[in-house]
Amino acid sequence: MxxxxxxxxxxxxxxxxxxxxxxxxxxxxxVGGTPPFLVRGEGAYxxxxxxxRYLDYVLSWGPLILGHAHPEVVxxxxxxxxxxxxxxxxxxxxxxxxxxxxxxxxxxxxxRFVSSGTEATMSALRLARGYTGRPYIVKFRGNYHGHxxxxxxxxxxxxxxxxxxxxxGVPREYARLTLVLEYNDPEALRALxxxxxxEIAAIIFEPVVGNAGVLIxxxxxxEALHQAREYGILLIADEVMTGFRLAFGGATERxxxxxxxxxxGKILGGGLPAAAxxxxxxxxxxxxxxxxxxxxxxxxxxxxxxxxxxxxLEILEKNPDxxxxxxxxxxxxxxxxxxxxxxxxxxxxxxxxxxxxxxxFTEGPVRTFAEAKxxxxxxxxxxxxxxxxxxxxxxxxNFEAAFLSILHGEEEVAxxxxxxxxxx
Ligand code: KE4
Numbered sequence: 001m002x003x004x005x006x007x008x009x010x011x012x013x014x015x016x017x018x019x020x021x022x023x024x025x026x027x028x029x030x031v032g033g034t035p036p037f038l039v040r041g042e043g044a045y046x047x048x049x050x051x052x053r054y055l056d057y058v059l060s061w062g063p064l065i066l067g068h069a070h071p072e073v074v075x076x077x078x079x080x081x082x083x084x085x086x087x088x089x090x091x092x093x094x095x096x097x098x099x100x101x102x103x104x105x106x107x108x109x110x111x112r113f114v115s116s117g118t119e120a121t122m123s124a125l126r127l128a129r130g131y132t133g134r135p136y137i138v139k140f141r142g143n144y145h146g147h148x149x150x151x152x153x154x155x156x157x158x159x160x161x162x163x164x165x166x167x168x169g170v171p172r173e174y175a176r177l178t179l180v181l182e183y184n185d186p187e188a189l190r191a192l193x194x195x196x197x198x199e200i201a202a203i204i205f206e207p208v209v210g211n212a213g214v215l216i217x218x219x220x221x222x223e224a225l226h227q228a229r230e231y232g233i234l235l236i237a238d239e240v241m242t243g244f245r246l247a248f249g250g251a252t253e254r255x256x257x258x259x260x261x262x263x264x265g266k267i268l269g270g271g272l273p274a275a276a277x278x279x280x281x282x283x284x285x286x287x288x289x290x291x292x293x294x295x296x297x298x299x300x301x302x303x304x305x306x307x308x309x310x311x312x313l314e315i316l317e318k319n320p321d322x323x324x325x326x327x328x329x330x331x332x333x334x335x336x337x338x339x340x341x342x343x344x345x346x347x348x349x350x351x352x353x354x355x356x357x358x359x360x361f362t363e364g365p366v367r368t369f370a371e372a373k374x375x376x377x378x379x380x381x382x383x384x385x386x387x388x389x390x391x392x393x394x395x396x397x398n399f400e401a402a403f404l405s406i407l408h409g410e411e412e413v414a415x416x417x418x419x420x421x422x423x424x
Pocket of ligand 1: 023024025026061115116117118119121144145146147206210211238239240241265266275400
């Protein structure tokens with residue numbers, strides 16, 4: 001597959017934009033090669049600048065559960081745009097979308113809109129510290145919650161798991177306030193709670209991990225997370241990726257979670273910039289202008305993003321069978337991938353929950369970030385390019401999740417499996 005125009009565009013882009021991209025993963029560093037510049041999307045498919053068509057499993061990293069350019073979503077955006085798309089003032093659509101979020105997440109009494117998942121988690125953590133008056137937060141290796149300073153932290157050495165910066169520019173003094181544990185290690189979590197529970201403001205976690213590739217939580221780990229309440233710690237379920245995807249009520253509904261705060265994004269904006277954090281009134285009332293925890297945003301709740309998000313959530317709410325379809329097609333894709341890789345004698349693990357999945361190349365199961373890191377990412381690189389050159393656009397990193405939309409059907413599964421068989 002030739003991509004001369006994308007190659008030229010990438011060279012040009014790198015003259016003006018760091019790495020030629022607006023977000024690092026798009027530069028294909030993990031898989032090599034030139035990223036196609038995508039110029040059109042329709043349903044499950046995208047087209048690049050050279051006119052090549054791809055079956056899209058990235059779907060803008062999760063938002064497009066209804067596929068690209070869903071006619072009803074486009075119509076609602078156009079309708080609102082023609083009336084003026086931002087006022088910096090309260091707008092009826094913010095109220096409508098907040099009510100839709102509360103239908104999906106009944107435990108949320110108050111919801112605040114922001115413009116990215118990063119803002120949602122950053123604000124939720126500031127709120128947790130403001131509400132509890134405590135300094136420490138806990139996160140898990142391989143969980144990504146956006147790029148706020150306190151979250152660009154990795155496990156330090158030493159028993160106390162004090163964090164150390166995982167990015168330049170994050171002060172060590174700040175990173176040390178983030179304690180980092182292994183995902184799916186309930187013993188370590190219980191030990192930390194026993195030892196330092198009273199100093200911890202919040203635990204933030206991905207209820208199903210997408211950012212280490214897919215990692216599935218064990219019952220025991222979920223139980224240990226919910227013991228946080230005994231220590232007065234706020235449990236924050238980061239559903240930016242899983243929200244409205246794993247069920248209309250996300251992982252909270254599917255796994256029966258009881259978080260104190262939930263962060264949302266991606267599908268919430270239907271592909272436009274909108275995200276949110278929410279929880280029970282007693283906590284959320286600490287947020288300005290009601291309380292002392294400051295948080296603000298010029299384009300927070302802007303009518304255009306509210307319209308796209310509301311259209312998306314209303315369509316999902318009106319079509320509950322969509323989730324059964326996503327489950328069914330996801331299962332067929334998983335079974336087909338496993339069958340082909342087994343037939344070829346290639347060791348693999350497919351981690352899937354509903355319509356998000358990852359293929360790892362390894363003998364054993366992949367339940368933790370450490371196990372994910374030990375998989376064969378060189379073979380993944382060849383898997384990725386083998387598919388891409390046959391018009392199947394898998395996420396360009398083994399530590400990401402592939403997503404299905406409601407428009408990924410039997411034909412798309414067949415095309416994917418055929419492409420994989422040829423690539424192998
Ligand atoms: P944004 O700031 O990128 O909107 O959201 C941050 C975020 C928060 N929480 C979770 C669970 C997330 O998955 C994300 C963002 N996900 C990545 C994909 N793994 C976005 C893609 C990118 O960084 O370009």
